[in-house]
Amino acid sequence: MTAALGGLLFGFDTAVISGALQMIKGQFSLNTVMEGWLVSSGLLGCIIGVLITGILSDRIGRKKTILLAAFMFLVSAIGCSFPSSVSQLIFFRLIGGVGVGMASVISPMLIAEFAMPESRGRMIAYYQLAITAGILAAYFSNVIISGLPQGATDSNTIAALLVQEKWRTMFLVMAIPSILFLLLLFRVPESPRWLITRGKREQASVILHDLRPAEQAAKELDAITTAASRQSTQQRSWKDPAIRLPLIIGIVLAVFQQFSGINAIIYYGPKIFASANAGNENAMVFQSILGAVNVLFTIVAIKTADRYGRKALLKWGLTGIVFSLFTCGFLFYTGYTPPVLVLTLILIFIACFAFSLGPVTWIIINEMFPTDVRVKAVSICTMFLWIANWIVGQFFPWLLESVGAGITFWIFAVCSLINYFFSINIVKETSGKSLEEMENVFVAPH
Known part of the structure; x- marks a missing residue:
């Protein structure tokens, strides 16, 4: 559970921006490009974090690497709370992103290396549950802070600053789980x-x-x-069947997990709901409902990942994801967007993602590689995940403005349809095997 706290900070860091974005945009007069850069700067940090984790983890060990990630979270939480310019804010978002990238590799890997084969799927799914809990905590925190009275003061104290510019408080809240994570890690x-x-x-x-x-x-x-x-x-190369096939599977699952549009909804949910005439206040509430559903259906994955296997969850979940995205795209394309109907379809999408593509991608990536190449291979897959995440975060506002929400949702739907056929035909079942037996899954004929 301590290792999974890295996922909670991952979720909080990526979601907190959704409530703070409009306030920051207004205060610093950001255009669409700068808005996208503010969101995606954290994701660029994630890519850097993933790259250095592959080197650090093998050299200094899993524990010291995750401790460093926890320290990055704390620095980012404090730094993002008190910047005097948007450049400083982006810098500390970048630092937080490095921590997220490191944790996204090392936290689930540490869990996989400690878990027993019969419970490994459930244990790694706890990491995804922690991500969803972090996202939900950020949503609730944002709603509570945005509802606090503004206060009237000319004082330049830190307390006054946090009251007057609520987005600073939203970031500062992340310092609490960061300190807890750092302290608990010393016992791991x-x-x-x-x-x-x-x-x-x-x-x-x-x-x-x-x-x-x-x-x-x-x-x-x-x-x-x-x-x-x-x-x-052994001198391994990517041509070795024990590495080549799982590496292809890991990269494709990682990229298409992000191209499903999950983080576009997490980052820009209030903007999507506002475009469906939900109103700014209702948009924040709707976003919190999404976060709650995300947590609840991740628990479904925890209960079923080892019982039914990874491929079954992918098949069922991707079916619902494709349906909800195509239908949602149709509503926005035709201009018929009742807020409750849009919310319902996005809830279906979130629920299906939460019990399938979300946790199962992390489970498979962290269990299918041989020990001698695990950290390097997981780092490569996770790097592609964050590159895809960065692309979505950077270009989603532009897509909304250029082609509209309808076509944007259809693009995500087509990507998820490709993922469906890939998962059915190429992905191997990995449940019930020890990490040392995993090579046989990909080398032996099936």
Whole structure:
């Protein structure tokens, strides 16, 4: 649960901008391009964070890397609260993005490396649940803060600044979970799998025996050691079937998770609902409803990921995603956009994403690679995820203005339809296998 807090900060950091954006835009007179840059600057930081995590995690270990990510969150929360210019705000958004990028690689990987095979899907899904909880917390926090009385004062104190410019308070709230995350991480042990790759078998043994019954711990220790010895003699390239196919699967799932439009709705939800004549106040409330549904249906994934398998959840979820996006696009294209109907369709989209594409993408990416290349391969997949996320964050406002909401939703629908056929025909089932058995899933004939 401590590792999953990285997901909570990930969700909070990406969603808090939705409530603060219009206030910042008005105060700093941002045009559409600068609005997109303010949102996507955090995503650019994520890409940087992912790139350095691949190097750091193998060199200094999983624990020190996630501690560094937690520190980045705290610096960003404080820095984004008190900038004197939009350039400073973008800089600290970039710093927060680096933390998010690092956590998005290392948090679910740490969970995967500690979890037992029969519960690994559920355990990694807790990371996605934490993301949705962070998003919901940001929405509720934004609604509460925006509803506080403005106050009248000429004082230049920090307290007065937070009252007069509420977007600063919205960012500052993130410091609370950041401090909690940082403190709790000191009690988390290092990954036994990483320790064994560094020849620290005794330390790994102590940690495994703390986590498992003695017989199971000994058996797992032997399996990890054997796999590490075998992998240390191999010179892997992307052409190796044990890496090439899962790498393709991971990249495609990561990119099309973002091209479903999920983060466009998270970042710009109030703007979408306002365009459906929901009114600014109702738009914020609708956004909070979306956050609650996101959390509830992620719990469905936790209950079912190990029972029904990864592919079944992808099939069911993508069916609902495609239907809701095509229908929503039709409503906006025709100009018939009753707020309740638009909300219902987007709720269907969020629900289907939350029990399928959201958690299952993270589960598969973090469990299908051999230990010796896991952090590098996961970093590559996650980097593509954040690049796709950045593209959506940067160009979604432009798409809304240039081609309209209808065609924009249809673009997301077509991307999700491609993902549906890819998931049915190419993605391999990974549930119930140990991390050391995973190579057989992709190399052995099925």
